[in-house]
Amino acid sequence: MTSVKNVLVALGVAFTAYMAARGLWWTETVLFPLAVVGALGFYLATTWLCIFWEPVRSAPTLSDAHATATVQRSQPRLPVLAQVLALACAAIVPTAISLSVEPSSRTAPFATWYLGGIGALMTIVMVRRRPWTAWTGIVLLAIASMMWMGVAGALALGLVGSIVWVTCAQLLTFSLDRAARDTGRLAQLQRAASAWQASQAMRQRERRVQVQEALAVAGPVLTRTVATGGALTEADRLEARLAEGRLRDEMRGPRLLDDDVRAELERARRRGANVTVLDEGGLEGLDEATLSIIRGQLAEALRSASSDRLYIRTSPDERVAVTVVGRSPSVGGPSEEDGVDLWREIPHPGVA
Template identity: 30%
Template sequence: MSPHTASSPGLKLPQITGRGAHVLIWIYFVTISALALLALDDVRSPLIVYISTAIFGSIWWVLTRDTAERASIRTSVYVIIASVVATAISSENSLASGFSQWYVGAAALVMFYLSLRRRDLLAWIGFSAIAIVVIGWGFTTEDRLLEAILLVARQAPFVLVGSLFSVGMQRTSRSLEGVHEVETARAAAEAAALARTAERSRRLVALDAAVGAHLQRIADGAELTQEERNELLIAEARLRDSLRARQLDLPEIVAAVQSARRRGVSVVLLDDRYPLPLPAGALTTVVDAAVRILDAATSGAVTIRLLPAGRALLTTMVADGDYYSRVEIPSL
């Protein structure tokens, strides 16, 4: 993985249900409540203002308690009903325009936030109900219908902006997810390429250590002795072991195998468990048993095999030469 990929921060959208958003919500609630209290001279009953303020407080409390990205149906229904009720009782209580009509802006902002919480349809249903209540109040009063219509019209853009912002956030979220998937796939490909390169380098180093000197002599045109030919055959078998029995490719076992092969013993190493690793604590037992059976062999053949996972036995070791010996290591 490149340094740039490894250090690049994740792309995320702003949290609309996080602490920062909740702090802004409650700051607005305190502000709108203060404006409502400043307009007590323009209402019939201050008690209605206190009740409406408490209702909107409960609305924001419910919204901030529901921290899911998409507001639940139960929360949305309560928010709509409570906003309509607060608007209905406050409309009849208002005597003049201005701060005494704070409740319409508060209800519109509630619907705005509801649309941000991916409830656009319910937000518009709620705002429509609020608009019907306000315009209905305008019909029942003298010369205040136009005021009611303008009051609703001034607040509608808030809900519209909320809906457009919600749609934009969803599209941006999908785009960021696509970018994240592409970055993840690229990082995985880079990691795989680096792993292949490292493995290839490791094997080249092992090959050079095993037969590099002999291959250089062949390249120089020198004739190999029988002993050197035997060493090449042992080195070839060593390379096969590293491919067929990776978990047995350990210094202690390699040394014991090389010594046994120089004594004329045929050694076969198999790892049918790879890529699953050996259980914790089993490696030492396997290494000790393998070294013992290899050191004891003077002729014939030795086969050491790691069995597939799920078997009752973890490893079998068989020596068949001047004598027959079999070692079994259980999985447990």
């Protein structure tokens, strides 16, 4: 399938070849035909080099919207050597053609083709994103053409058209680059929106799972409460407290829980301990095998605990994964502060 770029390249080659062919359609005497042919060859070689020369580019990094817009540009920037040749062409060709024909023939079509030809070349340079080079070439063309055929003659025979072509090319290039930048920003916004929607969907699934677990845990207790009209036995009250504790554990520290840890937490609560489980960060990104090791050490620490109050918290420290603190009333009565009778730091697996 023919792409838009290939069509534009074909049009550029055909148009510049037509402009050069006009220079060979001699209707009057030419003083130096070899100079004319040489100027035409130099012009075609330079023009087609500017059309087809694309430097090898490494794969870009899409780090921001500006990089995305750069990738989306249809043409890379024109190399420096091609710019130098284009400026040399704008400076040499008009003078070479004017000196090769009779002074009376300098306004003939075969001697004024360079006005449109150099204008087309500078339009190509502008499209290849070298605006300063393009406008410098137009200035050189204007100086040379006005010097050989006068200001009025140059403006009437094609200089104005060349200036208009380059101006339109600059405006079009600016518009395309701006559209590319806007497209890059829009793509970033779409990615951010998709990520937000995915996170919301994941949170909704997590909430549904938590609701189902809550119903599974609290459902039997609530059913007995409704059935008895709130007149619960001591065993029912104990089961209600255990259900409340399990729900708090599932909401506050799900990454710390497995069957063994849940069993030890329930055992501690059944003996009357007040247990608090908090996931305060630090376990993000750990795989299931690493979490299993941490949970196994946590279950072992709880199995040997006899404290009246147990605090289990994750740690953002790079060395410590979980801290287990146990407190019990000190000797001297409940009026004094509770003493720490258990302190266990569970390190990250592989950390000495």
